[in-house]
Amino acid sequence: MQRIDAREYFSGEFDLPGDKSITHRAVMLNSGADGEAIVSNALMGEDCLSTCRCMRALGAKIDVDGTTMRVRGTPKFQSGVELDCGNSGTTIRLLTGFVSGKGIEAKLYGDESLSARPMKRVSDPLSLLGANVKTTDGHAPVYVSPAVLHGADISLSISSAQVKSAAILAGLSAGGETRVSEPVKSRDHTERMLAAMGANICVDGNSVTVKRSELRATDVCVPSDISSAAYFMALGALKGKTLCKNVGVNSTRTGILSAFDKLGVRYSLLNKRVSAGEETADILVEKSPMRAIELGYQDVPAMIDELPLIALLCAFADGESRITGAKELRVKESDRIRTTAELIRNLGGECEELPDGFVIRGKKSLRGGTIDSYLDHRIAMTGAIGLLASQNGGYVARPECCAISFPDFFKKLDVKNG
Numbered sequence: 001m002q003r004i005d006a007r008e009y010f011s012g013e014f015d016l017p018g019d020k021s022i023t024h025r026a027v028m029l030n031s032g033a034d035g036e037a038i039v040s041n042a043l044m045g046e047d048c049l050s051t052c053r054c055m056r057a058l059g060a061k062i063d064v065d066g067t068t069m070r071v072r073g074t075p076k077f078q079s080g081v082e083l084d085c086g087n088s089g090t091t092i093r094l095l096t097g098f099v100s101g102k103g104i105e106a107k108l109y110g111d112e113s114l115s116a117r118p119m120k121r122v123s124d125p126l127s128l129l130g131a132n133v134k135t136t137d138g139h140a141p142v143y144v145s146p147a148v149l150h151g152a153d154i155s156l157s158i159s160s161a162q163v164k165s166a167a168i169l170a171g172l173s174a175g176g177e178t179r180v181s182e183p184v185k186s187r188d189h190t191e192r193m194l195a196a197m198g199a200n201i202c203v204d205g206n207s208v209t210v211k212r213s214e215l216r217a218t219d220v221c222v223p224s225d226i227s228s229a230a231y232f233m234a235l236g237a238l239k240g241k242t243l244c245k246n247v248g249v250n251s252t253r254t255g256i257l258s259a260f261d262k263l264g265v266r267y268s269l270l271n272k273r274v275s276a277g278e279e280t281a282d283i284l285v286e287k288s289p290m291r292a293i294e295l296g297y298q299d300v301p302a303m304i305d306e307l308p309l310i311a312l313l314c315a316f317a318d319g320e321s322r323i324t325g326a327k328e329l330r331v332k333e334s335d336r337i338r339t340t341a342e343l344i345r346n347l348g349g350e351c352e353e354l355p356d357g358f359v360i361r362g363k364k365s366l367r368g369g370t371i372d373s374y375l376d377h378r379i380a381m382t383g384a385i386g387l388l389a390s391q392n393g394g395y396v397a398r399p400e401c402c403a404i405s406f407p408d409f410f411k412k413l414d415v416k417n418g
C-alpha cells in the first residue's frame with residue numbers, strides 16, 4: 001500500500017523519464033541494424049527492459065549505463081528463441097512483425113495480463129503479407145516460423161500504433177510494396193525512426209508505404225514521455241503550477257493538450273525544438289477552473305494512454321462530461337473503462353461506464369479513499385493524482401506496477417513544494 005497525502009498546493013519543475021514508445025523502437029530497430037548506436041535518456045522501465053531482453057536473445061549486444069544504452073545490432077537474428085515480453089504489448093506486437101520475415105523460429109510470450117490481450121489483430125494483417133504466425137486462441141504465446149513475405153495493401157479497422165508498426169516492420173523484409181492504412185492516425189514514431197535509419201518508407205496522411213530495406217544504426221536522444229509528464233501536468237491544473245521539461249510533443253501524442261483546451265486548462269509550450277525528428281518542449285501548466293467536455297472516436301488515438309487521467313480531471317470539472325469511441329481501453333493492461341470508473345467512484349466521484357467510454361459528473365472536490373491499481377501502471381498513477389488532489393488522501397494498493405513505465409513516480413510525487 002502506498003499512502004498519498006492530500007495537498008492544498010503542488011508546484012515544481014520536473015524532469016520526466018524517457019518516452020516508452022520511442023525507447024522500445026530505438027532499441028528494437030537498432031538491434032536489427034548494421035552498426036552501433038547510442039540511445040540516450042532511454043526509459044529504464046520494465047517494459048523497455050523486456051524489449052532489451054528479447055533483442056539480446058535474438059543476438060544484439062546491449063550495454064546499459066544509467067539511462068544510456070549502447071546497442072550493437074545484428075542484421076541476422078538467432079533462430080529457435082523464446083522471447084519473454086513480460087507485461088509489454090509494444091514488445092510482443094512490434095517484435096512479432098519484425099521477426100516474421102527474418103527466416104527464424106521464435107516463440108513470443110508474456111505475463112498473465114499480456115496473455116489476455118488480443119494478438120489476432122497482429123497475426124491477421126501479417127498473414128496478408130505471407131507471414132507464418134500462429135497465436136494461442138488469438139492470444140500469446142505466439143509462434144513465428146520462417147516465411148517469404150510479399151507486399152500487400154493492408155487496411156486496418158482499428159487505429160493502433162502497435163498493429164500498424166508490426167505490419168510496417170514485417171514490410172521491411174517483404175518483396176514488393178507494403179501499404180498500411182488506419183482510420184485515424186496513431187502515433188508515428190516507427191515511421192519517423194525508420195526514415196532516419198534510411199528505410200524506404202513514405203507517409204501520406206493515414207497511410208504508410210514501405211519497401212524492403214536495410215537499417216543503418218542511428219543514435220537516438222529520447223525526449224521525456226508526455227504520457228508520464230501528463231500526471232504532473234494534471235497536478236498543475238488541479239493544484240498550482242508545474243513545469244515539465246523536454247517533453248516529446250509529436251502531434252500524434254498531444255491529445256492531452258487538446259483535452260486541456262476543451263477543459264479550459266491554462267498551459268503554454270516553451271523552448272520548442274526538434275531532436276532526432278521528434279518535436280520537444282517544456283510544458284507549463286497552471287491551476288485553472290475546469291468545465292465539462294465531450295471527446296469522441298477521432299480524439300482517442302492521440303490521448304489513448306492519458307484517458308484514465310483525463311476522465312479523472314473530468315471528475316473535478318464543472319458539469320457532465322462524456323467520453324466515447326474509446327473501446328480500445330477495454331483491452332489495455334487492465335479493462336481501463338471498468339478500472340477507471342471504479343477508481344473515480346472509490347475517490348467519491350460519479351462515473352458511469354459506457355460500452356466505449358464514460359459519463360462523468362464533476363464535483364468540486366472528491367473525498368479520497370483506497371484505490372487498487374489492478375496491476376495496471378496507468379491506473380496506479382491516475383489514482384495517486386486523484387488522492388493527492390482529494391480532501392483526505394488515502395492509499396494506492398499494489399502500487400509497484402508503476403515500474404512498468406515510471407520507476408520513480410512516487411519519489412517524484414513526494415517532492416515537497418510551495
Ligand code: S3P
Binds near residue numbers: 163165187304305
Ligand atoms: C503504443 C501504442 C498504444 C499505446 C501503448 C504504446 C506504442 O497501443 O496504448 O501504450 O508504443 O505503439 P495501441 O497500439 O494498442 O493503441
